[in-house]
Amino acid sequence: MIEVKGLCKRFGANLAVDELSFTVQRGEILGFLGPNGAGKTTTIRILTGFFPPNEGTALVGGRDVLEDIMAVRAMIGYLPESVPLYSEMRVGEYLHFVGRAKGLSSKQAKQEAGRVIEAVGLGPRTGQLIGQLSKGYRQRVGLAQALVSDPPVLILDEPTIGLDPGQIVEIRSLVRSFAGHKTVMLSSHILPEVEATCDRVVIINHGRLAAEVDLRTEAQSGAGLRLVARGPAEELGRLVAAVPGVGSVEPLQPPPGEADAVGFIIQAGEDQAVRGRLAKAVVEAGCELLELAPAATHLEDLFLRVIGSEAAADKEAA
Amino acid sequence: MKALKAIYLRELRAYFLSPIFYVILVVFQVVTGFFYFLHVAGYMERSMMAARNPMAMQVDLQTMLIGPVMLNMAFLMMIIAPILTMRLLAEEKKSGTLELLLSYPVSDTMVVLGKFLAVWTVYALMILLSSSGLGLLFWLTEPHLPAMLTGYLGLMLVGAAFLSVGLLASALTENQIVAATNTFPVLILFWVMGFASFVAPPATGKVLESLSTLTHLEKLNQGLIDTADLAFFVLFTAFFLFTAIRVLEAKRWKV
Numbered sequence: 001m002i003e004v005k006g007l008c009k010r011f012g013a014n015l016a017v018d019e020l021s022f023t024v025q026r027g028e029i030l031g032f033l034g035p036n037g038a039g040k041t042t043t044i045r046i047l048t049g050f051f052p053p054n055e056g057t058a059l060v061g062g063r064d065v066l067e068d069i070m071a072v073r074a075m076i077g078y079l080p081e082s083v084p085l086y087s088e089m090r091v092g093e094y095l096h097f098v099g100r101a102k103g104l105s106s107k108q109a110k111q112e113a114g115r116v117i118e119a120v121g122l123g124p125r126t127g128q129l130i131g132q133l134s135k136g137y138r139q140r141v142g143l144a145q146a147l148v149s150d151p152p153v154l155i156l157d158e159p160t161i162g163l164d165p166g167q168i169v170e171i172r173s174l175v176r177s178f179a180g181h182k183t184v185m186l187s188s189h190i191l192p193e194v195e196a197t198c199d200r201v202v203i204i205n206h207g208r209l210a211a212e213v214d215l216r217t218e219a220q221s222g223a224g225l226r227l228v229a230r231g232p233a234e235e236l237g238r239l240v241a242a243v244p245g246v247g248s249v250e251p252l253q254p255p256p257g258e259a260d261a262v263g264f265i266i267q268a269g270e271d272q273a274v275r276g277r278l279a280k281a282v283v284e285a286g287c288e289l290l291e292l293a294p295a296a297t298h299l300e301d302l303f304l305r306v307i308g309s310e311a312a313a314d315k316e317a318a
Numbered sequence: 319m320k321a322l323k324a325i326y327l328r329e330l331r332a333y334f335l336s337p338i339f340y341v342i343l344v345v346f347q348v349v350t351g352f353f354y355f356l357h358v359a360g361y362m363e364r365s366m367m368a369a370r371n372p373m374a375m376q377v378d379l380q381t382m383l384i385g386p387v388m389l390n391m392a393f394l395m396m397i398i399a400p401i402l403t404m405r406l407l408a409e410e411k412k413s414g415t416l417e418l419l420l421s422y423p424v425s426d427t428m429v430v431l432g433k434f435l436a437v438w439t440v441y442a443l444m445i446l447l448s449s450s451g452l453g454l455l456f457w458l459t460e461p462h463l464p465a466m467l468t469g470y471l472g473l474m475l476v477g478a479a480f481l482s483v484g485l486l487a488s489a490l491t492e493n494q495i496v497a498a499t500n501t502f503p504v505l506i507l508f509w510v511m512g513f514a515s516f517v518a519p520p521a522t523g524k525v526l527e528s529l530s531t532l533t534h535l536e537k538l539n540q541g542l543i544d545t546a547d548l549a550f551f552v553l554f555t556a557f558f559l560f561t562a563i564r565v566l567e568a569k570r571w572k573v
Binding site: 103 | 324336414421
């Protein structure tokens with residue numbers, strides 16, 4: 001549904017997007033990740049036709065953003081990161097305006113406004129001035145305007161920023177409900193959120209594609225357990241590896257301030273009971289168990305590894 | 319077209335929700351009313367002189383009262399137009415709403431035209447509201463209606479020219495104050511440009527004179543329609559609007 005090939009965008013001497021290529025399948029929810037300044041927003045702005053690329057092509061639904069931007073825009077619902085809204089308008093009035101601007105008739109626009117207000121739970125705020133809404137409700141209005149006219153492609157830049165945990169869960173399940181019939185490109189910094197919502201992840205850094213991960217297959221492997229204990233390192237290592245159910249054991253840097261502690265990352269598969277056995281084994285051996293918890297999530301790990309290795313490469317180059 | 323209408327209506331509504339607009343409206347009414355009073359007083363004096371000595375001078379309602387009042391309105395509008403237009407694009411660029419608006423199937427042309435038509439409507443409304451004095455003349459005497467309407471046509475056309483300059487200035491910046499302060503000198507320059515014909519060499523003077531908004535307004539103001547004047551205002555407005563559209567596009571390309 002979205003096809004980006006060899007995309008380049010320069011701002012003066014600064015190369016914001018550098019030979020970026022990726023695709024998003026119809027009905028797929030794609031996580032679009034990268035550190036700040038990686039070129040995420042620039043890529044998104046090229047897709048919505050806010051400015052053209054210097055090189056490369058971007059197709060949305062088979063239409064080129066350079067040649068047929070009006071057709072592309074008609075297919076996209078977009079929520080920018082800063083959620084820019086007209087603060088002097090009322091919620092219902094604004095969404096009606098959005099429908100009209102998207103080319104609906106007045107009657108259709110009214111229907112659409114009602115539908116999206118329902119979808120994002122804005123019912124009681126319909127008559128309120130946008131300027132007086134809380135951050136969470138503004139965010140919902142932003143999401144609502146993207147949904148007006150039911151576009152097949154949604155591009156959401158940090159949709160849950162500034163929301164409370166309850167609202168985050170609601171918005172997440174709303175986005176999740178689009179899976180299969182809408183193509184969603186979700187840019188976010190909140191990695192657990194991406195893991196919970198997205199089918200696939202594209203990580204970019206310095207405007208280049210850094211990694212592409214299919215969460216549907218990768219997520220199953222799990223991230224393992226993190227164990228920190230105080231005691232003789234070698235003996236602990238042997239002890240832990242001998243616990244039934246434990247797969248592989250990797251040593252881990254002990255946390256700062258506890259130099260005498262020893263840490264491990266343990267892969268134990270789906271077997272939950274292994275945690276109890278591990279704790280028991282450590283304590284029975286006369287060592288102090290300091291920490292036993294699920295290790296950092298897989299995506300977080302991957303993200304930091306990808307970004308970290310690039311940063312290290314940059315340092316060497318410099 | 320629906321999008322153009324949507325932008326137009328939203329913009330129009332925004333004016334009526336803005337307190338500054340009402341302040342401008344009242345100031346314009348009061349000052350225009352004051353000028354009207356002065357011109358009526360002056361006209362009375364002249365007509366009394368003319369009654370005593372009919373051979374020495376003639377009185378004409380259009381050129382001595384209606385025209386000058388409208389010319390004063392146009393001059394005032396030269397100061398007010400930049401304040402009306404400064405917000406139009408600068409604000410949307412600054413707040414980022416332009417980015418969202420342009421993610422809909424809406425072209426830059428539609429955005430600029432929608433906003434231009436909205437501010438032109440507001441301008442027309444201000445002129446209309448301040449016309450009670452001139453309307454009163456129909457009750458007191460017999461003004462020549464076609465001449466008066468031609469004067470109004472002139473006001474509308476010169477207004478379109480002023481507003482298009484303001485819109486271009488608003489497209490050039492994100493700062494509303496900068497947009498307004500850039501518009502004033504340009505408008506004043508085009509207004510006084512023709513005065514140079516008194517001192518400049520004839521050829522240069524002719525060019526400057528025919529670029530001046532005042533020169534082209536004057537004939538319409540006296541009730542004369544000349545296609546050259548109409549063409550000037552249409553081309554002037556089209557040129558600035560076209561440039562505003564191009565600037566709006568180009569500014570994004572190299573943010």
